[in-house]
Amino acid sequence: MSEVKQVDVLIGGQGAAAFAAGLYSSRYQVDTLIAGEQFGGETAIGGTIENYPGQPDIDGFDLMMKFKEQVDKLETPTAYSNLKTISKNGDVFRVVLDDDTEIDAISVILAVGRERRKLSLPKEEEWTGNGVSYCSTCDAPLYRNKAAAAVVGGGNAAVEGAVLLSKYAATVYLVYRRDELTRPEPILLKVLEQTDNVKVLYSTEVVELLGSDEAGLTGIRLSKPWEGQDELTIDGLFVEAGADPRLEIPNQLGLEINPDTGEVHVDRSLKTSVEGIYAAGDLTDGTDLKQTITAAAQGAVAALSAYQHVQEVKAGRHDAVQASPAAVSGS
Numbered sequence: 001m002s003e004v005k006q007v008d009v010l011i012g013g014q015g016a017a018a019f020a021a022g023l024y025s026s027r028y029q030v031d032t033l034i035a036g037e038q039f040g041g042e043t044a045i046g047g048t049i050e051n052y053p054g055q056p057d058i059d060g061f062d063l064m065m066k067f068k069e070q071v072d073k074l075e076t077p078t079a080y081s082n083l084k085t086i087s088k089n090g091d092v093f094r095v096v097l098d099d100d101t102e103i104d105a106i107s108v109i110l111a112v113g114r115e116r117r118k119l120s121l122p123k124e125e126e127w128t129g130n131g132v133s134y135c136s137t138c139d140a141p142l143y144r145n146k147a148a149a150a151v152v153g154g155g156n157a158a159v160e161g162a163v164l165l166s167k168y169a170a171t172v173y174l175v176y177r178r179d180e181l182t183r184p185e186p187i188l189l190k191v192l193e194q195t196d197n198v199k200v201l202y203s204t205e206v207v208e209l210l211g212s213d214e215a216g217l218t219g220i221r222l223s224k225p226w227e228g229q230d231e232l233t234i235d236g237l238f239v240e241a242g243a244d245p246r247l248e249i250p251n252q253l254g255l256e257i258n259p260d261t262g263e264v265h266v267d268r269s270l271k272t273s274v275e276g277i278y279a280a281g282d283l284t285d286g287t288d289l290k291q292t293i294t295a296a297a298q299g300a301v302a303a304l305s306a307y308q309h310v311q312e313v314k315a316g317r318h319d320a321v322q323a324s325p326a327a328v329s330g331s
Contacts, residue, residue: 004102007033008310009303010095012083012249013111015041016292017281019067020299021109021306026074028307033105034071035079035097040064041113042243042282043292047137047164052292060137063292079103083112083249091313093276106313107306110250110264110272110279111299114243119152123209123217131217132209136161136238144168146235150175150220152206153240159184161240162198163191173232174200175222201226209237245283253277258285270302276309278302 009025011018014036025032043049046060055063081097086108088094095103116134118124124132133139136151140161143149149169151162154176162174174192179202181189192198201222208221210231219233226232245263256265256273263285270278270286280298282290287298 004094004104005033007031007103007105009033009107009109009306010035010093010103010105011109011111012036012095013041013113013281014039014068014078015111015113015281015295016043016064016067017041017111017113017283017295017299017302018109019064019071020296021111021280021303022071022076022299023067023074024300024303025109025307026071026076028303030307030310033077033079033103035081035083035095035103036112037080037082037098039068041295043295045135045138046292047160049292060292067296083110086249086252088253088274088276091276091316107276107278107309109270109299109302109306110277110283111281111295111302112246112249113282114245116243117239117241119206119209119239119241121206121209123211126213127209127211127217131211131236133236133238134240136164136240139236139238140164140168142168143236145170147171148173148232148234149236149238150206150232150234151238151240152176153242154178154181155183155240155242156185156188157242158240159188159192161238163188163195165238166195166197169235170197172198173226173234174198175204175206175220176200176202177205179203199226206237243282250279250283255279261285268301269305270298271305276313278305278309 210219281295
């Protein structure tokens with residue numbers, strides 16, 4: 001059997017919350033390990049970011065590289081594997097990663113973010129990368145000079161994706177199941193209104209993906225006709241329908257979940273319902289504003305809380321040794 005690694009703080013994730021937690025935890029000089037497979041989280045695939053203080057115009061991937069470089073300067077190790085299982089044994093958490101590495105940690109910070117929603121339609125998985133995408137900012141340039149593309153969703157990401165795609169494809173359809181766009185930021189809605197080649201299809205859903213295994217996606221079927229047709233011929237479909245918190249690990253621990261949001265419930269110190277477990281970033285109900293800056297802030301707060309917990313546990317162990325009969329008698 002392989003040796004079990006021992007750390008003070010294990011941080012799950014590789015996004016803004018995780019790197020900020022790693023930065024602060026390492027500066028507190030506690031033994032820290034970051035574990036996660038997807039570098040940079042949602043920020044890294046978010047395209048150009050214009051609202052991060054001090055970086056008025058920076059690509060999300062480059063911003064996350066800056067986060068990681070700062071953590072690397074402190075020689076904080078990273079395991080490029082996701083958390084698979086977690087259990088508690090006394091004052092230690094046993095974590096097993098996807099690569100079967102076993103780690104014992106006094107405290108764990110969960111910063112595993114969210115999983116992008118899918119349409120759950122036949123051929124969706126098979127045609128991912130062959131006409132179906134979940135990241136407009138990643139794949140929009142592939143549709144340069146194409147006739148048409150479609151975006152599904154009604155939030156900031158969907159509107160941003162439609163506007164971005166309009167710079168490449170001749171026509172862009174924004175398919176939204178409700179009758180009004182109420183969630184996007186007002187400034188984004190203004191830009192959308194000024195973008196002539198984006199057509200918004202309200203109260204409409206994509207009910208079927210059209211194409212072939214050879215050609216991939218070539219069109220979509222709509223839940224109701226648009227301009228007399230319930231089929232649209234398109235070159236690409238971008239699913240920007242939001243994301244759900246990754247709850248596999250929280251559920252293993254029995255963490256309290258906010259029933260209204262489906263997110264891990266945390267207090268102001270980012271403490272969860274299990275002592276020694278903290279959560280930060282998009283996984284939590286700590287704030288309604290899901291942004292890189294708030295994720296990073298939560299990571300910093302969680303690191304302080306984890307550090308304090310580690311100190312308390314180690315102090316308790318020391319006191320227990322000092323008070324034991326063996327220690328008193330010298331035997």
